[in-house]
Amino acid sequence: MKNQLCESFGFEHPIVLAPMAGVVSPELVAAVSNSGGLGLAPLWRFSVDDLRKYIHDIKALTDRPFGVNLNLEHPSEAQLDACLEEGVAVISLFWGRPGNLIARAKAGNAKVIYSAGDAQAAKHAADLGADAICAQGWEAGGHVFGKVATMPLIPSIVDAIGPSIPVIAAGGIADGRGLAAALALGASAAWIGTRFLAAEEAWTHPDYLQHLFIASENDTEYCENLFDIGWPDAPHRALKNSTIELWDKAGRPSSGSRPSEHEVLAVTDTQKEIVRYQSVSPHRNLTGSIEALSMWSGQGVSMVKRSQPAADIVREIVADARQVISKLPTV
Ligand SMILES: Cc1cc2nc3c(=O)[nH]c(=O)nc-3n(C[C@H](O)[C@H](O)[C@H](O)COP(=O)(O)O)c2cc1C
Incomplete structure (x- = not known):
């Protein structure tokens, strides 16, 4: 399932661990990167010293590329500089206008993913040099920038930014069927949050987990x-x-x-x-x-039923997506 996005960012399977402030541990970031996906660490609430320590913890667990997620509504310049000094491969930016941070990250040799909730924001970031766009649909868990569902959002952003900048689909994707659908819509990977809350390496509170396990798509x-x-x-x-x-x-x-x-x-x-x-x-x-x-929680919560090691989640989603794609009726 390797594609142009995977090749240029240096990972194997088209699965990105969504940065989830407060619950993504260094162990989870490393486990996803070690299993061939791309782990993203949400470090925008961290002081520069704590951010460096967290990055060192990830580096002790993996040699594979991983990324750091920064929030554009918070002062991010010192955190960005520290990430670049630490050689972080990927910078993910969300919630706000990117200003000069995309250019700064790229000048420091990082790849940049910008999260957008509509085609206009995606195009703006693409014009500023973003290497990939995370298209976050309204189904997503956590803070949600836009009001458009994943299904119409992906093709809209793909059309707006053109084929040379890959799109990563986020929102409501929790299994291989969702990954296959995202690829069919023109995305190059899936950015998955709620499903990874049930990874054994996540810091999710057990009571929160139990509520996720029993929730339906209406909840x-x-x-x-x-x-x-x-x-x-x-x-x-x-x-x-x-x-x-x-x-x-x-x-x-x-x-x-x-x-x-x-x-x-x-x-x-x-x-x-x-x-x-x-x-x-x-x-x-x-x-x-x-x-x-x-x-x-995202609306894909009904597909989250049990705790598993992150590597098993990555493996299962990739294997199921392959099967779904191979069984599609030929025309
Ligand atoms: C617990 C939680 C915390 C989140 N924190 C962040 C964050 O710090 N930065 C960010 O860019 N997105 C954050 N998000 C949004 C995710 O990155 C992602 O867009 C979303 O989880 C995708 O939808 P899904 O949950 O349906 O997979 C968070 C989502 C959740 C569920």
Whole structure:
């Protein structure tokens, strides 16, 4: 299944581990890269020192290419410089206008993937020199930039940026059928988040995992501004839970007037408090009411049924996609 994107970025299978702040461990990034995919580490909340340490932890586990994900709404220049000094192969940029960061990353010999939610944003980044575009559909878990579903978004972006810049499809892809569909739509790889929350190497809290395992495709909700404490005005998709129910019953009031706002729901192992409506990925080091937190999830959650080593997830998706493609009716 190797293609032009894999060749130019130096990986084997068209599978990218979605960067997922708070729950992607160095072990998970390395496991995906070691199994032939591309691991991306979400390090935009990290200080430069912590970012370097995390990168060293990955390097101790793999010689394969991996990437670092930075958030354009946060100051990212010092983090980018540290990544380039560390020789990180791929920089993934999301949430905002790229400014000169694409050119800076490329000047430092990194490949750049820019995440876009529509064709206009994709074209803008392509014109600035992005090496690939992640097209994130509305089905995606976590923070969601656009309002277009993956199925129409991929061909739209493929047409807008032309054949020389590969597109990576994100949102609702959780198995080999989704990968095959993404390839058929013109994407060069799938960028997979929710399915990798169930990787054994992920830092996902066990209660969060249990809720993912029993959820159906109807059990997520897209909200403009609900889990906004710590990150306002950033639409997102999460599992329906008691916090969404509480807010719904109160008539969906806006921020500042919601029931039990700032109620402490959980604490970290270093006693940091997590409050209701906070934007947080439930990490296994939390204790408290995990169910009431922002349990980010994409609509592909019904395909996530059990924990597995990341390498098995990569292997299974590639094998299933091959089978799906080989069984398509010939015309
Ligand atoms: C728990 C979680 C955390 C996320 N954090 C980030 C992040 O830090 N940076 C980013 O670019 N995208 C983030 N996302 C979005 C993913 O990169 C990706 O677009 C999404 O998971 C794809 O949809 P899927 O979950 O249906 O596979 C996050 C998604 C989840 C589920």
